[in-house]
């Protein structure tokens with residue numbers, strides 16, 4: 210299936226999801242048991258928007274555990290990461306995603322212990338589809354640490370086209386299972 214059709218289909222399913230909060234709680238609880246999470250003193254994560262799986266609980270737990278949290282900001286078509294604390298001020302960008310202020314402290318992604326990668330659809334081998342910006346495909350080229358995605362089970366699909374620049378994640382955590390991709 211082509212990428213656009215898969216993104217559209219997943220969008221419909223995410224809007225119809227039942228017991229969303231219960232599913233998000235189960236995803237977070239599975240994540241917190243993983244060594245990649247427990248061993249990380251710093252994590253990169255997005256602030257969820259629209260019908261994405263919420264990352265709020267994950268960020269709260271990271272802070273409670275004393276982990277450093279960094280979040281992305283897209284600047285001139287490039288994604289850069291900035292420290293995110295409970296007192297950080299955020300700005301909504303043109304797409305409605307909350308982003309750090311330019312005055313926030315920048316931290317290069319390669320220095321972070323764990324990258325939590327957003328996505329719309331996944332295959333069990335770790336290949337993913339995002340919103341189509343290619344931002345994570347580019348950012349992950351320089352990142353050698355563990356990569357992990359949180360997703361609802363409906364986002365794990367049988368097949369979509371993979372292109373040469375697509376970068377798979379190592380692990381996918383859903384409400385039903387932890388998928389080790391290779």
Ligand SMILES: Nc1nc2c(c(=O)[nH]1)N(C=O)[C@@H](CNc1ccc(C(=O)N[C@@H](CCC(=O)O)C(=O)O)cc1)CN2
Nearest residue numbers: 255256257258281304306327328339340341342344345
């Ligand atoms: N919460 C969150 N933050 C994130 C990402 C993400 O996937 N989720 N990103 C991950 O890279 C980056 C932002 N990337 C984005 C790229 C495009 C669109 C978007 O809204 N695109 C349009 C058109 C898409 C198309 O037609 O192909 C849309 O969906 O309406 C949103 C985010 C950085 N921050």
Ligand SMILES: Nc1ncnc2c1ncn2[C@@H]1O[C@H](COP(=O)(O)OP(=O)(O)OP(=O)(O)O)[C@@H](O)[C@H]1O
Nearest residue numbers: 212337338339340341342343344345346347374375
């Ligand atoms: N390493 C790269 N260098 C230059 N352009 C790239 C690279 N990787 C991806 N792109 C560009 O990004 C565009 C979007 O790619 P794709 O549809 O795979 O995005 P996505 O994986 O859905 O988005 P994201 O990674 O932001 O979640 C492609 O048209 C591609 O040309």
